Amino acid sequence: MAPGTIRLNGNEYWEGPVEDGTDAARSAVARSNYYDPAGERDALIETVATMERVGADHVVPWAGSGSPLARSVVGFCSPQRGLVTADPTFEVAWMVAGYVGAPVAKVPLRASDQAHDVRAMLAANPQAGLYYICNPNNPTGSLTPMEDIVWLANAMPKDAVLLLDEAYLHFSHAASGMDLVRNGSNVIILRTFSKIFGMAGMRMGLSIARPELQARLMQYDGVIQTLQLPVPALACASASLRRMEQITARREQNTQTREKTAAFLAQRGLTVLPSAANMLMVDWGKPAAPIKAGFEAKGIAIGRSWPIWPTRSRITIGSPAEMERFCNTVERVVSQA
Numbered sequence: 001m002a003p004g005t006i007r008l009n010g011n012e013y014w015e016g017p018v019e020d021g022t023d024a025a026r027s028a029v030a031r032s033n034y035y036d037p038a039g040e041r042d043a044l045i046e047t048v049a050t051m052e053r054v055g056a057d058h059v060v061p062w063a064g065s066g067s068p069l070a071r072s073v074v075g076f077c078s079p080q081r082g083l084v085t086a087d088p089t090f091e092v093a094w095m096v097a098g099y100v101g102a103p104v105a106k107v108p109l110r111a112s113d114q115a116h117d118v119r120a121m122l123a124a125n126p127q128a129g130l131y132y133i134c135n136p137n138n139p140t141g142s143l144t145p146m147e148d149i150v151w152l153a154n155a156m157p158k159d160a161v162l163l164l165d166e167a168y169l170h171f172s173h174a175a176s177g178m179d180l181v182r183n184g185s186n187v188i189i190l191r192t193f194s195k196i197f198g199m200a201g202m203r204m205g206l207s208i209a210r211p212e213l214q215a216r217l218m219q220y221d222g223v224i225q226t227l228q229l230p231v232p233a234l235a236c237a238s239a240s241l242r243r244m245e246q247i248t249a250r251r252e253q254n255t256q257t258r259e260k261t262a263a264f265l266a267q268r269g270l271t272v273l274p275s276a277a278n279m280l281m282v283d284w285g286k287p288a289a290p291i292k293a294g295f296e297a298k299g300i301a302i303g304r305s306w307p308i309w310p311t312r313s314r315i316t317i318g319s320p321a322e323m324e325r326f327c328n329t330v331e332r333v334v335s336q337a
Contacts, residue, residue, distance in 0.1 A: 001301055008316040008326060009301040011138065011168075011279055013198045015319075017236050018246045024239035025202070025232040032231050040234035041227070047238050048206060052178050057211045060218075060226050061234065065167055065192040065205030067225065068217055070096045072130060072188055072207075075216035076161045077102035081129030086116045088306035090138045090165065093130075102129070108308065114142035114273055118152040131156055134165040136172050139306065139314035141275025146175050153177075153185050160186065161213065167192045171251055172276035181208055188213055193233075195278065196250050197240050202233040254278050258317045264327045270334075278317045279303070284334060288313045294333035300326055 001007070007014075016022065031037045041061060049056040062068050073096040077083050083097040087106035097104045105124035110117045116133050131152060135144045153162045164177045166189055180187040188209040193199040207217060218226070240247070262272045262280055271283035284291050288305035292313060295302045303314030317323065 002299065004299060005296075006300045006318060006322045006325060008318050008322065009303045009314075010200070011195060011277075011303070011314075011316050012200045013196050013250070013278065014322065015250070016198045017202075018198070018240050018243050020243050021197070021199070021236040021240035025236035028232040028235035034231075036231055036234075038231075038235075040231050040238065041229060044234050044238045044241075047241050048208070051241060052176075052181075052208060054178070054181060054208060058181065058208055058214070060207045060214050061229055061237075062205045062207060062226055063203040063229060063233075064194055065165070065190040065207070066092060068188070068190055068205065068207035069093060069163070069165065071217040072132075072161065072163045073097050073102065074100055075219060076129040078129060079103070081127065081160075082125050083130050083132065084121045084125050084128045085132045086121070086134070086137060087308050088139055089132070089134050091306075093132050093163075106308075109137070109140065109142065114140050115144040115148065118144070118148045118155075122152060122155055127157055128160055130161050130163055132163045132165065134167070135174065135177075136168040136275070136277040138165075138168065138277070139279060139303065140273050140281050141168070141171075141277035141279045142273065143172060143174050143276050146177065149177055150180065153180050153187055156186075158186075162187045163190065164188065165190045167195055168277035168279075170196045170247055171254055171278050174276060178208070181210070184210060186210075186213065188217075193237050193240065196247055196254070197237070199233065199236060199240070202230070202236060204229070204233045204237045253320075254317055257320050257323050261315075261317065261323045261327060265330065268330065270330075280315045280317065281309070281312050282315055283309075283312045284337070286311060286334075286337060290337040291333060294337050295326075295329065298329050298333065300329060302326075 079101045082103035084105045192205040273281040
């Protein structure tokens with residue numbers, strides 16, 4: 001991107017880590033001549049296990065949550081056991097299913113509220129190996145009620161796995177599915193520090209599940225990848241989790257900025273889906289590709305569209321000032337596209 005481009009395209013958070021996280025990372029840099037001199041990996045695991053009330057053997061850190069997402073598809077799907085997802089949703093699972101030759105069933109989101117249609121998902125492939133739910137969903141920011149998620153976890157085949165991606169959970173007031181992990185269900189929860197924690201460039205994420213499910217994610221390389229994590233990122237993540245009041249403040253500011261932006265767009269006759277995350281899905285009423293190019297020409301990078309919705313673009317919520325500039329640019333871009 002050109003210098004100075006406003007980044008509203010990657011669902012990153014517009015600020016870096018909280019101050020305590022930055023301080024912890026800076027201190028860890030000075031000790032990074034050793035692999036893990038202060039036990040930062042174990043410290044993160046213990047912090048997460050205590051906060052989420054699960055065993056430490058249920059928590060595995062990764063370089064972001066993309067790796068365990070891909071590993072889940074490899075671990076539980078095959079040409080005989082397919083993948084079921086919503087449409088639209090985060091596409092990485094689709095890509096990996098293609099690599100392993102697993103059939104993919106893409107089920108449209110529920111029209112009434114853009115939630116995952118869990119009954120239609122089960123019907124789409126009653127013998128799937130993996131059912132994937134992103135909650136809040138990417139790219140819509142829409143929520144799926146917890147009772148629907150619990151229903152699918154109980155109704156799916158006994159040897160299937162529900163992959164619950166909670167990358168955007170902390171932007172919302174929604175409940176986590178952690179009780180499903182605590183009660184021993186075949187559920188893997190993904191978390192990431194790349195979003196509201198402001199650590200996208202530091203690459204830190206988690207999978208939380210029963211140890212035997214975690215082992216399936218590591219069946220080809222053992223624990224190698226989860227042991228080879230940057231010490232500064234581990235330290236930053238642990239310190240950030242201890243300052244959740246600051247993460248809550250970020251959530252409230254994001255909500256205010258998102259709703260102000262959504263109201264502006266709606267006043268101009270554009271359809272905007274309700275969102276509980278750091279994104280908005282905007283329907284321009286015309287092909288989205290020229291709109292995206294128009295914003296880029298004015299120094300604003302917006303997100304992509306999905307094949308099922310070619311007239312809609314995903315807009316990441318940036319800072320209040322960035323979103324003001326975005327709003328001030330909308331009418332010129334839309335009229336010229």
